Amino acid sequence: MEQVEEAGKPLQGKRVAMLMTDGVEQIEYTSPRAYLEERGATVVLLSPKNAGEEVQGFNHLQPADKFKVEMNVRDANPADFDGLVLPGGVANPDQLRLSKEAIDFIRGFEVEEKLVGAICHGPWTLIDAGIATAKHLTSWPSLKRDLTNAGAEWTDEEVVVDARLVTSRKPADLPAFNDALAKELMVAEGTDPGPTS
Amino acid sequence: MQQNSQQQGGRALQGKRVAILMTDGVEQVEYTGPRSFLEEQGAQVTLVSPKQSGDEIQGFNHMDLGDKFKVEMNVRDARPADFDALVLPGGVANPDQLRLSTEAITFIREFGRENKPIAAICHGPWTLIDADLVTGKRVTSWPTLQLDLQNAGAQWTDEQVVVDGKLVTSRKPDDIPAFNQAILSELAH
Numbered sequence: 001m002e003q004v005e006e007a008g009k010p011l012q013g014k015r016v017a018m019l020m021t022d023g024v025e026q027i028e029y030t031s032p033r034a035y036l037e038e039r040g041a042t043v044v045l046l047s048p049k050n051a052g053e054e055v056q057g058f059n060h061l062q063p064a065d066k067f068k069v070e071m072n073v074r075d076a077n078p079a080d081f082d083g084l085v086l087p088g089g090v091a092n093p094d095q096l097r098l099s100k101e102a103i104d105f106i107r108g109f110e111v112e113e114k115l116v117g118a119i120c121h122g123p124w125t126l127i128d129a130g131i132a133t134a135k136h137l138t139s140w141p142s143l144k145r146d147l148t149n150a151g152a153e154w155t156d157e158e159v160v161v162d163a164r165l166v167t168s169r170k171p172a173d174l175p176a177f178n179d180a181l182a183k184e185l186m187v188a189e190g191t192d193p194g195p196t197s
Numbered sequence: 198m199q200q201n202s203q204q205q206g207g208r209a210l211q212g213k214r215v216a217i218l219m220t221d222g223v224e225q226v227e228y229t230g231p232r233s234f235l236e237e238q239g240a241q242v243t244l245v246s247p248k249q250s251g252d253e254i255q256g257f258n259h260m261d262l263g264d265k266f267k268v269e270m271n272v273r274d275a276r277p278a279d280f281d282a283l284v285l286p287g288g289v290a291n292p293d294q295l296r297l298s299t300e301a302i303t304f305i306r307e308f309g310r311e312n313k314p315i316a317a318i319c320h321g322p323w324t325l326i327d328a329d330l331v332t333g334k335r336v337t338s339w340p341t342l343q344l345d346l347q348n349a350g351a352q353w354t355d356e357q358v359v360v361d362g363k364l365v366t367s368r369k370p371d372d373i374p375a376f377n378q379a380i381l382s383e384l385a386h
Contacts, residue, residue, distance in 0.1 A: 061255060063262070090289050098341055142293045146349075149326075149345065149349050
């Protein structure tokens with residue numbers, strides 16, 4: 001963590017996709033985005049909606065802010081990103097599950113062994129993408145049974161890192177989640193996280 | 198069965214008691230549709246929730262806030278023995294919260310144990326996984342739950358209403374007429 005601050009922009013040149021649609025728990029979008037951008041990463045809001053359209057954010061069950069889509073997921077290629085972040089908000093992944101383009105995009109990160117971060121209800125789509133099987137992960141507790149049935153090992157921790165998969169349970173876990181995302185992104189480049197880098 | 202209900206002037210469910218279990222985020226037409234249908238047929242319907250009796254439940258029309266509905270009984274005070282059937286409406290945030298209520302899941306499971314009709318629509322069937330009621334059963338649901346229901350051992354099909362034993366499932370608000378008729382058939386037996 002200290003190294004992150006000392007380096008200032010340790011994620012300069014890193015490109016991170018955030019995939020979401022209406023119903024997103026907005027703090028799970030705004031917080032990782034701000035954290036990654038502060039450290040130099042470029043973040044792109046992807047959605048099954050078209051670029052320029054708006055995604056309706058929620059604070060729990062209350063409709064909140066709207067966020068402009070920056071790229072339709074069907075125009076996005078995992079090869080152009082260093083990592084993927086999946087926010088929660090139960091209605092958001094519920095709709096992503098019906099988008100073949102969204103699920104294929106998520107699967108592409110596993111295939112390329114790149115960072116996938118998912119928080120709260122975000123891990124739900126990992127089932128459809130075939131990423132949950134045999135993985136150690138966490139999520140909002142309502143998904144425990146489905147993730148377990150899909151072959152995951154589910155534990156109740158603020159952040160779980162297994163290979164390139166980073167998962168957390170809820171908005172209160174965001175500090176630990178964000179920190180784990182940044183660390184994984186630096187590892188992706190082969191950067192030694194120590195002070196000599 | 199349909200003939201019967203017509204002969205009885207639409208009071209085929211006189212004396213039947215039906216619990217509708219739900220909480221905030223319910224797709225409201227999946228509550229109001231079955232409730233008014235069952236009441237027209239003479240059934241007595243009770244809104245049961247993990248919330249307290251007298252508290253309100255926030256209904257939704259898809260992503261938009263809808264009406265509020267007053268809870269009539271806290272689920273921990275409800276006994277499956279006092280009801281003839283259970284209805285589980287959808288709205289994804291609703292069963293998502295019910296899954297975390299031990300009392301709600303136990304209540305659902307008891308209906309299965311007592312072999313009483315359970316009718317679930319849209320995202321309603323999600324809690325059936327937690328209640329261990331879908332293994333080996335033919336079901337349908339909102340299509341997002343297909344994989345989770347299959348992983349739990351269900352046989353998922355895309356039909357407006359699926360009846361397997363005492364389990365009635367439908368996919369979405371458009372299916373409500375067929376869903377209601379299937380509940381009527383199960384209860385009028």
